[in-house]
Amino acid sequence: MKGPTLTELSNRARDIFRLVVEGYIASGQPVGSKTLAGAGGVNLSPASIRSVLQELQDAGLLAAPHTSAGRMPTEIGLRLFVDGIMQVAEPSAAERAQIERGLERGRERSLAAGGTIEAALAAATSALSELSAGAGVIMVPRREPRLVQLSFVPLSPVRALAVLVAEDGGVENRVIDLPAPLAPFMLEQASNYLTARLAGRTLGEALAVIRAEIDGGRSALDAASADLVQRGLAIWSMDGAQRPVLVVRGQANLLDEAALGDLERVRQLLDELENAEAIAGVLDAAREAEATRIFIGSENRLFSLSGSSVIASPWRDGEGRVVGVVGVIGPTRLNYARVVPMVDFTAQSLGKLIGQDGFSRK
Template sequence: MFERDRLNQIPPLVGMDDRVKDIFRTIVESYLSTGDPVGSRNISRALPISLSPASVRNVMSDLEQLGLIYSPHTSAGRLPTEMGLRFFVDAMMEFGDLSNDERNAIKRQMTSSHQPDAGFESLLTQASQMLSGLSSGAGLVLANKQDQRLKHVEFVRLEATKALVVLVDEDDKVENRLMTLPKGLPASALTEASNFLNAHIRGKTLSEAQKEIEAHHVELQAELDDLTAKLVESGIATWAGASEDQPQSLIIRGRSNLLENVTAQEDLERIRHLFDDLESKKDFVQLLELAEQGDGVRIYIGSENQLFSLSGSSVIVSPYRDGNQKIVGVLGVIGPTRLNYARIVPMVDYTARVLSSMLTDPKRRFESD
């Protein structure tokens, strides 16, 4: 599930005894619960052992020197730093599993409102909406557009040497790409090229369609004249090249959740920048690249990897796969750094597995795991 592969980036707490662990855990768990700094007196009362506020302050001083906690104001309580949160998540947090009821609820939400013949994007939207509702954060689903399956291609002449390549995917989304036509191309060639492509690409991804056309090169030359054959090859290549410039389809649901309980001006500014990045899809290509490096849930806290270009937001994501076990996208949750990691990590992991199963066999009705 969650890959604990970042511990080497955290300063080892050599000789950390139970007293230090309890104090550090109390500070972090208080922050995750309330978002507020906690002082030595309240920590002393919350500890399972008897320890004076003065002793607690001594330990807090050591933790602060290690860079794991900090004081937001003079004489205030303490909050975990991003590095402290990372250490806690990697080394101390216990990730439970979902109950059978929670698993069944996720499967019901993913399957009950999704028909087997519905489009791919409809399924992704449902996953994003569900994650938003369950996490109280924003649900994110990112897909590789080249993995969306094709339904229809058509060439529409605009002028003697210009045409649109019109492509429709299985979600009935239409995209147009401008291309240059070979000189002397008759009007009938546009129809013949469309028919040939539609006979070979329906139900295939863009990359599969390109391979299909390449595999039928001899047949292409035999069935069509030279100009029409060139139109078929250049038409699919034109659309593929445009898709490579915008390789992702991004679905975000529950952005309003990010504005709840935000009071400080700096938090509002952070959310504004996050919304800007979500609109521009900035840095999201990193999520696909990082997902392909290994299985399991990955957690990015604050400014790590410069996702969304600012500190203050956390992302929990997991890859999902198609029927060939190829990673075709990621899904997850975006929220403040005080997300409920212990609850959201298994939720994201299980949702990714359900989505992968549905992409493998859209008609499958899931049994309890």
């Protein structure tokens, strides 16, 4: 169902709608006509307010729980509020300081552990969780090592073992199927070609260079060897993308007093937060966004059953490349106006932090 636009609402309907949403976000409870009549700026009788509430309900923007005479926003109503009414403010000085202190502590622990990123990620999610009263979550692809060598060892006429050696001494093996029976000298030719071009590069960088050479006809490889080269690189580039680092903190925040009346929904959300692969998929949808993205309830398939919201923002390195995604997951009554700028600030702070010398991902 598609709800009305803001321009289709009267001024008094817009004012009452805003007060209902803000009251629901603040308390987690439906808002009734008596509460609204006592609110400043509503110069209407309770009967007139009830009439407007019914209009908003008929328009699909509000709902009336059977246990209460008050109203609460629907997902359609929340989307209208977020996109057209909500006034986003910058994080307060205290909030910015808390986020920065947490990240700096995480950076110190990370450097003490050899420069790995995990402690900083945990600090970022913990800070967001504490400030938002939701679950803080962050995702970053696993570090792509700089490479030294990639060799093909024949196992049979139609299978080979691809051996990848990284600068840090790591060695990984994968068995790949050959497109057709290849002579050993062709495997050696492909190995030499790859090693000459990937040394000192990550898999992603090497794959881009080699594909450009092959597609541009600048490679000395024949068709079979070229296919083998691309297969050999693809198995690792695909594998790395499917194994992100995911950190979730603050699930206990979801068990607040307002949530106790809907334990089934909370139980469902906690179950959903256990599905790391699915959460990574949700956050990945925000990777290419220019700004913070908001998914409300069933707008995202993973959290449709629990009716939860996700606020997520990509964070970038010093060269503007997307490194990962940071965000908050919680009930639809999240304080969007407050949480959105906090997520955005955390993303910016992470980008600055990762750019500092001696800080890496493993």
